Amino acid sequence: MNLRFLETFVWVARLKSFRLTAEKLFSTQASISSRIAALEDELGTRLFLRDSKGVSLTPEGQKVLEYAERMLDTLQALKQSISDTGSVRGRIRVGAMDTVIHTWLSPLVTKIMERYPAVEIELTADTARNLSEQLQKGYLDIIFQTDMVHDSSVRNLEMASFPVRWIVPTGSLYHRSYAAMDELARERIITFSKNSRPHQDILNLLHAGNVSAPRISCVNSIAAMTRLIRDGFGVGALPPALVSDELKQGLLTILDDVPEPPPLPVVATWRTGVGLELSEDIIALAGEVLQDYAEQMGGAMMAMAVPSGEQKSA
Template sequence: MNLRFLETFVWVARLKSFRLTAEKLFSTQASISSRIAALEDELGTRLFLRDSKGVSLTPEGQKVLEYAERMIDTMQALKQSISDTGNIQGRIRVGAMDTVIHTWLSPFVTKIMERYPGVEIELTADTARNLCEQLQKGYLDIIFQTDMVHGDSVRNLELGSFPVQWIVPTGSLYHRRYASIDELAKERIITFSKNSRPHQDILNLLHAGNVCAPRISCVNSVAAMTRLIRDGFGIGALPAALVSEELKQGVLTLLEGVPQPPSLGVVATWRNGVGLELSEDIIALACEALYEYGEQMGEAMLALAIPGTEQKTA
């Protein structure tokens, strides 16, 4: 039995799409269809049902899937036992929200390149909501964003959280003491994109403080948000880690004495299963990179969710 055809079958079952499987395996839909047809002929049974809603497994296909995953898992284990990481080829598609990109993404990517020099890294920057949708549709293998994702063959790991604080230009008209959250909310607030987790958290915080109709400017770019805050457009509500250099230089200042917004959590979500062992290794490298970044920045900038001893994966 052709293991390549079995791998194709597993991916079609996982992604529920011939088109997405073709993209994943660098092939064409015609080739994918041909492999599945050949496998169905060899087994003497239909493996998939195709209708206007997409592709689904037949009862026989479900049974075949269990055996196919075991066979491919065994083959992957064999290959890994006789090769080192430097010889591994492939592509890993990683998606990350802006906060990750502007903090620990670079050292993370460096670790991937050092450990797997033959692996192509495809990076996507987007909002948490869009990243979750792309993962579920099969366009991404790993994402780093704010929320747990529920679905078949999907795993989540809470990595940590970035404390979100009120940030103002040093010496500006916003750089003063506020008696309450209500008084602070009379100024313009600058934060992340509309309906994002930070935006919703700030709305909830203001609602709890009986603040009505606040002036909130939602910006989907960390660079743009930082520039607006520096230029005195309003009071920023974002992780201090994103403006650590500006804080060190004294250009920006943290406001104290008023309730702070909830922290911004970071969750790693990835597809797992047969043929996706590389994703597990990449997650281990992400944990290692984030731990080192947290040690460097301190708890005021990043609160780790998992002990450092679990991050040091060889």
């Protein structure tokens, strides 16, 4: 039996699309269809149902998938036992939200390149919502964003969190004491893109403070957000880690007398299954990089997540 055809079958079953499988395997839809047809002829059964909604496994196809994944797992284990990481080839597609890109993504990419010099790294920057959609459609292998993705083909791990604080230009009109949340909300608030996790957290915080109609400017660029805050456009609600240089230089200041917004979590989500073992290794590397970054920056800038087995009940 042709193992390449089995691999193709597994990817079609996983992505539920001949087109996406062709892109993943650097092939054409015609070639993918030909491999599946050859496998169906050899097994003497139909593996997929095709209709206007897409591709789904037949009952026989579901049985074949279980065996195919075991066979490919065994082959992958054999390859790993006789090779080193320097000989691993392929492509890993990583998506990250702006906060990750502006903080610890570069050290992670450097570590991946050192460990897997023959692996091509494809990076995508986008909002958490868009990254989740691209992962579920098969366009990305790993994403770092704010929310758990509920899909049977992926795994989630909350890795760390960024404290979020109110940040203003030093010496500006905003650099003063605020008696309550509603007083701060009279100023223009600058935060992340609309409907993002931090935007929703800010709305909830203001609602709890009986603020019904806040002035919030949602910005989808960290650089633009930082510039607007520095230029006195309003009060920023963002992680201090993103403006650590400006804070050290005294250009920006953290307000300490108002309730802090909830922290911004960093969740790693990755596709699982045969042929995706590299993703697990990269998640482990990301944990090492985050630990180093947290120690370097300090708890005021980043906090590591407590492993689920060590979490305490309230």
